[in-house]
Structure formats: C-alpha cells, structure tokens
Amino acid sequence: MLRKLRLTHGLSLEEVAAGIGAGVGTLYRWEQGINSPYPRSLQNLASYFNVSTWDFVDISPNRSELADLRLHAGLSQADIGVAFESAGIPRQSYGKLERGVLEPTPEQVRMLVKLLQQSEEIVRAAIVRSQYRKETKDFR
Structure with missing residues (x-):
C-alpha cells in the first residue's frame, strides 16, 4: 500500500522520507515489508498521504x-x-x-x-x- 501511494503521488523515496522525518532506508524496508512502522510513524504516513491508518492494513x-x-x-x-x-x-x-x-x-x-x-x-x-x-x- 505504501509503495502504491508513493508512486500514485509521483513521489520518490527521498521525498516521502523527508516529509515524514524518516530515513530512506527505513521507508524502503517498510515498503518491502521487512519492517513495520512504529505507531507514530504510521500516523505520520497517514497524515502525509491524507489517508487513514486503517488504509495500511488488511484489518478493520x-x-x-x-x-x-x-x-x-x-x-x-x-x-x-x-x-x-x-x-x-x-x-x-x-x-x-x-x-x-x-x-x-x-x-x-x-x-x-x-x-x-x-x-x-x-x-x-x-x-x-x-x-x-x-x-x-x-x-x-
């Protein structure tokens, strides 16, 4: 979902990472499913893309x-x-x-x-x- 959002908005890893205050490597690992964002980072991502945190997971x-x-x-x-x-x-x-x-x-x-x-x-x-x-x- 994160990668899809980023690409849909035409943004680079660097732009999103800077926008939410995370490292590029961290954002890459989130996109690849290697790691998951901490709660505050999840909130930052949702705010950055103007979506709900629920949009990042498969559970309601x-x-x-x-x-x-x-x-x-x-x-x-x-x-x-x-x-x-x-x-x-x-x-x-x-x-x-x-x-x-x-x-x-x-x-x-x-x-x-x-x-x-x-x-x-x-x-x-x-x-x-x-x-x-x-x-x-x-x-x-």
Whole structure:
C-alpha cells in the first residue's frame, strides 16, 4: 500500500522520507515489508498521504484486537500507561488488558474509548477478541 501511494503521488523515496522525518532506508524496508512502522510513524504516513491508518492494513476496526486499535491511534503501550496513571489507574493495567489477562473496569473502558478514538462497542469487542486470543493460545 505504501509503495502504491508513493508512486500514485509521483513521489520518490527521498521525498516521502523527508516529509515524514524518516530515513530512506527505513521507508524502503517498510515498503518491502521487512519492517513495520512504529505507531507514530504510521500516523505520520497517514497524515502525509491524507489517508487513514486503517488504509495500511488488511484489518478493520470491527475485527481488531486492542493492540490493533492502539497502533492505529498512533499510541504505544507506554503512552496509554501514562494516561492511565494520570487518572489514578495503575500504569501496567493497559498491558494486561491488551494481553487479555485483565477484565476492564468501566473507567478503563471510558479512557480507552477516548484515547483510541473508537466507539465503546468497538473497544469492548476488541477487548473480548484479545481475551479470546489469549484463551485459545493457552490451550494450544
């Protein structure tokens, strides 16, 4: 998708790399699928091309796990942990939610809706999918 966008806009690797503050080699590895952009870089790419971060992946918000929603919001686990901590919620709670080992409180769900910029329904469904993935992984 990235290469297609770049070529459609008639841009070189150098131009896009400079536009988003990344190295040419880094951008090349993203295009080749060797590496994936960090959340902030994904946001920068989406902004640069005026598209959604969802345009870069084959999964929709309706089928996403919590980690997918976080990445598309351009946030790291640490970013959400800091936001949780500022609200009096233990910082490590988010990682446990993402791994599916913690049942969220209503306050955590409200915060995630705001931070991830998704509806409560999508956030709750992502949490359930994260928990299900953990359960099926444990039984293998």
